Amino acid sequence: MTTTTTTITTPPNPEAVGPPTETSPTPAPPDPGPAAGAVRNYLIVGATSGIAKAVARLLAANAARDGRAVGLVLAARETDELDRLAADLRTRSGCAAAVRRFDASDLEAIPAFFADAAAALPGGLHDLVLCHGWLPDAERSKRDPATMQRLVDVNYTSAVVLLELAAAEFERRGGGAITALSSVAGDRGRQSNYPYGASKAALTAYLQGLRNRLFHVSIPVLTVKPGFVDTGMTWGLIKPDSPLNASPERVARSVVRAMNRGRDVVYVPWFWWGIMSIFKSVPEPVFKRLKT
Numbered sequence: 001m002t003t004t005t006t007t008i009t010t011p012p013n014p015e016a017v018g019p020p021t022e023t024s025p026t027p028a029p030p031d032p033g034p035a036a037g038a039v040r041n042y043l044i045v046g047a048t049s050g051i052a053k054a055v056a057r058l059l060a061a062n063a064a065r066d067g068r069a070v071g072l073v074l075a076a077r078e079t080d081e082l083d084r085l086a087a088d089l090r091t092r093s094g095c096a097a098a099v100r101r102f103d104a105s106d107l108e109a110i111p112a113f114f115a116d117a118a119a120a121l122p123g124g125l126h127d128l129v130l131c132h133g134w135l136p137d138a139e140r141s142k143r144d145p146a147t148m149q150r151l152v153d154v155n156y157t158s159a160v161v162l163l164e165l166a167a168a169e170f171e172r173r174g175g176g177a178i179t180a181l182s183s184v185a186g187d188r189g190r191q192s193n194y195p196y197g198a199s200k201a202a203l204t205a206y207l208q209g210l211r212n213r214l215f216h217v218s219i220p221v222l223t224v225k226p227g228f229v230d231t232g233m234t235w236g237l238i239k240p241d242s243p244l245n246a247s248p249e250r251v252a253r254s255v256v257r258a259m260n261r262g263r264d265v266v267y268v269p270w271f272w273w274g275i276m277s278i279f280k281s282v283p284e285p286v287f288k289r290l291k292t
């Protein structure tokens with residue numbers, strides 16, 4: 001029987017590179033991406049999200065600054081908003097941008113959506129950035145089966161269907177990279193929002209397995225675990241000026257840096273790694289007595 005060992009590495013600057021992550025002793029070489037001078041195309045799903053818009057702007061701005069060509073395929077249900085974002089990105093950064101409608105509740109339509117989105121820009125697809133997600137009222141998702149079903153479809157099942165399609169496409173092409181937004185809420189079930197947390201826990205575990213599989217073909221999979229971010233999703237849940245509430249731009253900087261460095265898991269902002277380490281260390285007999 002063969003045994004494998006894992007090492008825990010501590011980054012010198014946690015804000016820059018995220019928390020310690022489990023890594024294999026022989027890491028895969030970084031994804032070479034498209035040939036020098038060729039365009040790098042990103043499919044951003046949930047591109048109307050506050051975090052996704054900041055990531056799209058940063059990817060486009062960085063490429064313009066460095067003289068690299070990028071293409072962005074922006075997908076969500078609100079295509080009017082995406083058309084405005086695409087026009088803004090083209091004007092400011094000179095990147096190519098296409099818009100596609102995506103509804104995560106329509107699971108049957110996802111293969112056709114992906115095939116169309118992957119071919120939307122010349123040069124094919126090199127990166128998938130999954131940002132769509134739904135945080136319904138916790139009481140409604142506990143009591144209403146249709147809401148619970150939709151929550152699981154949007155946050156988990158649709159993501160898995162897309163990720164499998166992207167993994168197959170990147171394996172066929174011999175390269176690519178995957179980034180997906182999970183949540184610190186998936187690190188431990190809490191009474192305040194466990195239906196949403198459970199959907200993100202499932203996504204986190206799935207991404208771990210996918211990363212393990214794609215490591216062997218040098219395709220990086222990045223799991224992003226944001227804490228509170230100042231977007232429409234958390235409106236009314238946390239005071240805008242709370243020190244725990246991060247701006248989408250700050251989160252985007254950490255996400256893009258982690259993408260560039262081929263990280264496995266990143267908490268954003270970095271201090272959520274410490275908070276969740278404490279949360280996870282509380283023994284269950286104690287934790288169940290807390291009002292969290």
Ligand SMILES: NC(=O)c1ccc[n+]([C@@H]2O[C@H](COP(=O)([O-])OP(=O)(O)OC[C@H]3O[C@@H](n4cnc5c(N)ncnc54)[C@H](OP(=O)(O)O)[C@@H]3O)[C@@H](O)[C@H]2O)c1
Binds near residue numbers: 225227
């Ligand atoms: N904000 C936070 O504090 C926080 C914390 C932890 C994790 N996250 C995660 O980070 C990601 C982005 O969050 P955010 O705060 O930036 O979100 P947001 O601004 O509320 O946007 C949510 C996004 O999800 C898309 N979406 C929702 N339901 C959809 C459906 N049925 N089909 C297709 N798209 C759908 C929306 O697109 P359309 O409505 O245009 O379709 C929108 O792009 C999500 O996965 C979220 O769970 C956020």
